[in-house]
Amino acid sequence: MPTVSVGRDRLFAALGETYTQEEFEELCFKFGIELDDVTTEKAIIRKEKHLDEEGAEAGDEDEEVIYKIEVAANRYDLLCLEGIARALRIFIEKEANPLYTVSDVSSKSILKMHVKPEALPPQEINFVPLKQVKNFRADDLLEYYKSDMKLKKFLHIIEDSPVYPVIYDSNRTVLSLPPIINGAHSAINLRTRNVFIECTATDLTKAKIVLNTMVTMFSEYCEKKFEVEPVEVVYSDGKSMICPDLSVTRMEVPLSEIIDPIGISLDVSEVVALLNKMQLEAAHSSLATGDFNIVVSVPPTRSDILHARDVMEDVAIAYGYNNIPKSKPKCMTTGGRQPLNRFSDKVRAEVARAGYMEVLTWVLCSHEENFSMLRRKDDGDKAVIIANPRSADFEVVRTSLMSCLLKTLKHNIDHPRPIKIFEVGDVVVLDGDRDVGASNNRRLAALYCNVSSGFEEILGLVERIMKVVRAPHIKVPDNYLKPSDEPEYFPNRQCGIIFNGKQIGNFGIVHPEVLKKFGIPDPCSFMEIDIQSLL
Secondary structure (H helix, E strand, O other): OOEEEEEHHHHHHHHOOOOOHHHHHHHHHHHOOEEEEEEEHHHHHHHHOOOOHHHOOOOHHHOOEEEEEEOOOOOHHHOOHHHHHHHHHHHOOOOOOOOOEEOOOOOOOOEEEEEOOOOEOHHHOEEOEOOOOOOEEHHHHHHHHHHOOOOHHHHHHOOOOOOEOOEEOOOOOEEEEOOOEEEHHHOOOOOOOOOOOOOOOOOHHHHHHHHHHHHHHHHHHOOOOOEEOOEEEEEOOOOEEEEOOOOOEEEEEEHHHHHHHHOOOOOHHHHHHHHHHOOOEEEEEEOOOOOEEEEEEEOOOOOOOOOHHHHHHHHHHHHOHHHOOOOOOOOOOOOOOOHHHHHHHHHHHHHHHOOOEEOOOOOEEOHHHHOHHHOOOOOOOOOOEOOOOOOHHHOEEOOOOHHHHHHHHHHOOOOOOOEEEEEEEEEEEEOOOOOOOEEEEEEEEEEEEOOOOOHHHHHHHHHHHHHHHOOOOOOOOOOOEEEOOOOOEEEEEEEEEEEOOEEEEEEEEEOHHHHHHOOOOOOEEEEEEEHHHHO
């Protein structure tokens, strides 16, 4: 889950009310977010540099208090102070849902952005980048940023291309070299009053979501609150579109599909009121059968609302999870748990006893994360490809747990060393023998990160799993390890795990190129086992 750092006093000022830490934690819980940590800016810096508290200086206690708030991964509108404060004000009914609008600008006055089909060779692009005073040629600039921890992860998008995208103003001054850096010419300062927001991406749907999020957050400071000026994007084929599109999306959801899964009894007016607290403008309509539909207007800030179940979830949050009566699930069949699930819990318990923390990650990932970032080639006969992915982040069904754990590590890289995480979850591979063309496979994966690789740690975990967690009647031979040559691991520092004559897993030191692509600075060891084979 992403964590957003905001100044406590600024947040309380935006909320129009001061809370004790306990009161604010309770408010966060009711809204479905969490106050993860309370710190200061200097303490955050010390943590990032892995310094102990002895480095604290006198006067640190007078610093601004920083609240680190954990929000849901799909709530992009909560990734800034403005979004959190606005959502909480509406939740506690201090403010009504805003109406985001695009001002009416004549075709002669509207700002236009012309998109041309050909980019430019890097040798022809020269400008002073943001926070620099020196003029750089584009190819020299990319070389310069290879040592920048934040920007280097974006270089691969264009560095191998013979031409680079570039945004100029009408005076032929560089505004931006997407997706790397803006120009110093377009830098914002405290005197800036007119802000031009441009968004570039490799996925149009994602770009529109990001643009709407940025615009709606900025709109709070517009001369006419929540009203922004449009931009016409004109393409070389004569087509054009007006950005941003701040129109609402309307959904009709039967009342029963909202309250029945939650297990509560509410009338339509109560459901409407709860949805309004969650920034979803709602009304109701009557059906000939005597039932009701809830008509929901989804604002441009709520890109996470895609299905009736999302509406139901917001009602459950606003109603209060603690207020939902406990009940036993209705079982339509008799019998106990599946053996694989019981065995998976046994594996989880054993790995947790070894000091590893369990994580739960998405089953879908990008094609790049599943293959090229792991130095693997896509042979076309293994991965299930999503036909119409909503974004580039969810293009394929994972065939390994490795990229998921590496991404989790990246987002928690400032935690104290060692970092020990694991996951027991399914991967999916193409399978012509199945009627659906694919099959699930339950895997165990564990990742160890420290200032040294920790190969012996992972080896010890593998030995423990193979000799203790296996089914009692299965005997594991002494020679179940053999050298392997998998591209994601360091050469000669890896092994395959053999069981009943076939390889069921592998482990080793993660290849430095893989760590670099995921933005991980420290060495890591990793293991992955098909635990179904041990059942």
